[in-house]
């Protein structure tokens with residue numbers, strides 16, 4: 704019987720309470736991993752997972768969360784930097800608050816998520832890091848200059864860190880979803896949604912589970928052991 708080799712691996716997921724994060728937590732548990740995840744408001748905790756209330760924009764809170772996970776579950780093998788927000792508006796109307804909020808969560812938050820684990824992964828010579836970026840960071844999207852800037856920056860971080868981390872046996876990759884049915888895309892008006900769907904060759908939004916499988920693949924020490932510094936697109940052929 705073949706497997707992804709994630710059984711008993713400790714994996715830390717940020718923003719695991721809903722959407723892509725929740726689907727990832729559930730899938731990884733089903734694949735036998737020990738999963739810890741962060742939430743900000745309500746923990747929808749699948750049985751046996753470990754939920755920690757922590758805001759990714761708070762570096763100290765994330766250091767503490769990392770310590771708590773390793774004390775409770777042991778050395779962390781996998782990190783999924785998933786938490787993210789949008790504060791969409793046309794650039795001319797974008798407030799400094801909305802610019803900063805998105806930078807703090809989507810870019811600084813990714814740094815705060817990875818940093819506490821990286822040296823420990825190097826010491827153990829194993830680990831896989833997966834960061835959520837977006838189609839907006841690659842092909843752009845009206846109303847998302849703040850969001851797209853952070854998602855493009857995350858791709859840069861992933862590509863640079865992948866080169867640094869390779870000598871320690873640690874892999875770093877990104878997932879770039881297109882349009883996925885979660886709370887993040889709920890606010891898209893029906894008219895706009897219908898137009899977007901006509902442009903997506905697979906003619907629908909993706910499901911959170913379809914992104915979760917790609918994340919599991921990139922975490923896997925079996926399935927993706929020679930893949931690092933890569934951006935895997937999950938977008939129904941809605942490419943750049």
Ligand SMILES: NC(=O)c1ccc[n+]([C@@H]2O[C@H](COP(=O)([O-])OP(=O)(O)OC[C@H]3O[C@@H](n4cnc5c(N)ncnc54)[C@H](O)[C@@H]3O)[C@@H](O)[C@H]2O)c1
Nearest residue numbers: 718720721722723758759786787837880882883885886887
């Ligand atoms: N849904 C899409 O179409 C889509 C497309 C491309 C990329 N993404 C990316 O995928 C990731 C997950 O998005 P989603 O669609 O599941 O969104 P979502 O809004 O359903 O979930 C986002 C998660 O992030 C958490 N979060 C938000 N701010 C946080 C903070 N400050 N600290 C800790 N956690 C925080 C939320 O609690 C939630 O669990 C995000 O990084 C998003 O940018 C989503």
